[in-house]
Amino acid sequence: MAPAIMTRFTDTFSRGPALVCFITAGDGDTAANLDAMVEGGADVIELGMPFTDPMADGPAIQNANIRSLGKETKTADVLQIATDFRARHPDVPLVLMGYANPMIRRGPEWFADAAEKAGVDGVICVDLAPEEDEDLGPALRAKGIAPIRLATPTTDEARLPMVLDKSAGFLYYVSVAGITGKQSAALADIKSNVSRIKQHTDLPVAVGFGVRTPEQAEAIAKVADGVVVGSALVEIVAEHGENAPQHLCALVEKLANAVHSAR
Amino acid sequence: MTENKPNSFRNQPDDRGHFGQFGGRYVAETLMPLILGLEKEYKAAKEDPAFKAEFDDLLEHYVGRPSPMYFAPRLTEELGGAQIWFKRDELNHTGAHKINNCIGQILLAIRMGKTRIIAETGAGQHGVATATVCARFGLPCIVYMGAEDVRRQSPNVFRMKLLGAEVRPVTAGRGTLKDAMNEALRDWVANVHDTFYIIGTAAGPHPYPELVRDFQSVIGKEARAQLLERTGKLPDLLVAAIGGGSNAIGLFHPFLDDPTVKMLGVEAAGHGLDGDEHAASLAGGFPGVLHGNKTYLLQDEDGQITEGHSISAGLDYPGIGPEHAWLKETGRVEYTHATDTEALEAFQLLCRTEGIIPALEPSHAIAAITKVAPTMPKDAIICANLCGRGDKDIFTVAEALGVEM
Ligand SMILES: Cc1ncc(COP(=O)(O)O)c(C=O)c1O
Secondary structure, eight states, X not given: OOHHHHHHHHHHHHTSSEEEEEEETTSSOHHHHHHHHHHHTOSEEEEEOOXXXXXXXXXXXHHHHHHHHHTTOOHHHHHHHHHHHHHHOTTSOEEEEEOHHHHHTXXXXXXXXXXXXXXXXXXXXXTOXXXXXXXXXXHHHHTXXXXXXXXXXXXXXXXXXXXXXXXXXXXXXXXXXXXXXXXXXXXXXXXXXXXXXXXXXXXXXXXXXXOOSHHHHHHHHTTSSEEEEOHHHHHHHHHHGGGHHHHHHHHHHHHHHHHHTTO | OOOSSOSOXXXXXXXXXXXXXXXXXXXXXXXXXXXXXXXXHHHHHHHOHHHHHHHHHHIIIIIOOSOOEEEOHHHHHHHTSSEEEEEOGGGSTTSBTHHHHHHHHHHHHHHTTOOEEEEEESSSHHHHHHHHHHHHHTOOXXXXXXXXXXXXXXXXXHHHHHTTOEEXXXXXXXSSHXXXXXXXXXXXXXXXXXXXXXXXXXXXXXXXXXXXXXXXXXXXXXXXXXXXXXXXXXXXEEEEEOSSSHHHHHHHGGGXXXXXXXXXXXXXXXXXXXXXXXXXXXXXXXXXXXXXXXXXXXXXXXSOBOOOXXXXXXXXXXXXXXXHHHHHHHTSSEEEEEEHHHHHHHHHHHHHHHSOOBOHXXXXXXXXXXXXXXXXXXXXXXXXXXXXXXXXXXXXXXXXXXXXX
8 A cells, every 4th residue: 555645544533533524526616615624624535526327325416416517527627626635735635436437437547547646545436346346446456545435234244344355544334224415323323333343343434424413423423433424515515606615614614623522 | 257159158147246247236335235135035036936936827827928929921021031920028918028027026025025116117118017016916116217208108107106106207317217227226225124126127236137137038938939839940030129138138048059049139229329319338338337237338438327319218228238238249149229210110010011019119129120131031030029019109109200199
């Protein structure tokens, strides 16, 4: 693994519970929105790669994908946004999140190489089951990029080792069996699932899906290593357009304070 | 890896659900345990004589199988070449081949203790077939259907409602089959504990392409026996239309290891392959990943899926079942295409010459036959899958022909 990349994740999570913020690339003024989230206190950035068929996403993120593609966002634009972000924020871990097809279209090596050059630390490929790892995993690992895997409430004990095998960076625990959006899980379930997962891995465990408020974020930060917020931020971008940065910064600040208070 | 000369074309997929480089299981983690459970259950069901007995019994007494094998004398004469035979799956209960697969899948759902059924539909034939088996077994049924398809296939929407299903129109994208499938997958991810997803074509994550093919193979098994009995030999050419590829693989699969039998799959060329308005993923697409499997897809250089077009709602899908992608690469099956206009002409030709109103989907197969039959000798035998009847399409056809109804 390339040292710089792993260091960014390790440094970040070693400071205690981290706030992971997701927005879709090319939806709104992405550079300004990312800067606002970092200013508000985001510890890790997840940059969504738009896809025509976001099967695991609810209406908020689906619409963000549609808006972004409607403005003709290309893979090259997403990579440029990442490159520019890395230049402005040398220490903030940056993760690309999306679906397999745009990632493998030009070949996994091409994508891994481009992502590395853009300063990307990790990749979450929503529809790439560990069973199909060879389509992308080896290429990412060869470039020192962390393939970040998802575990869900349906990932049972027997399956966890396979999910964790060859995953890196952090583990993303999807707390609801469902799509991204408004539905949220009971804290007790999150707590027991996170501790179950932690028996199998030393990787930090970040919890996402349905986290919208500082109260939720604080409660989850007490039982996990990270809290992922997506739809709530994407909705701000949708609602406020060019004025989104100030609103994003305000919400992220509250979320970050809540998460960091558990440190 | 694709083998150059496999010993058999009938031993796919491998144990990970791969047909050569195609197929596989590309789904969100939430679905993976369920997909693995389904695979296990399907393996057990295949070995269970009681499962097969119930499937066969329902196909015989509920669906009306075996479907006839019909020699089409006037069409044969009109085209002046090979003898044309039709496997008449349009005479099945509900009017298409789709019911064969639905019977198999609902029996699996019941075996797995699932109490809620979801499905996607394009033309509405699979939706009607799913609503039918749900009524038959008393399970609630939700059908996702693109808003555009709801419009152009309104008779089927009403049929589904009569059968007690809830039809949920999907407005995302162009509002066709692909978007309906996305929405069905979203429902499934959120309801894995009690829901079974009855996929309507030989695509999706493993084991769907395999089990749909197996359930639809009744078409080819019957056809093989019927043709041997009636003509004393195997056919020279099989022809079938391809949306996701279930009726085609159902006809082809039992013949794949008969080297003298040639096969032709017919994709929808819409307004023509030179533009974007078609649904021919093999002819105009590239390998990629969508809806749980790797296969040929209509897509741009960034891997964004492009929307297909066909006058036939059942063929209007930017992908194709992974086994067809593999059969294309191995060269075992040849694939061609027919435009909207050619399909419309073939539709009318069959009405006129044989007194059969075909669905627009198999009209594409008939269009291909009008080109190949005249080039073949008179003792050659073509067998085409007449996989659906045209009642559902009369409004679309009237509109295309400029007729006020
Ligand atoms: C009559 C008929 N034929 C063919 C198709 C296409 O599906 P497949 O290629 O899976 O047979 C459909 C789909 O709705 C259909 O209704």
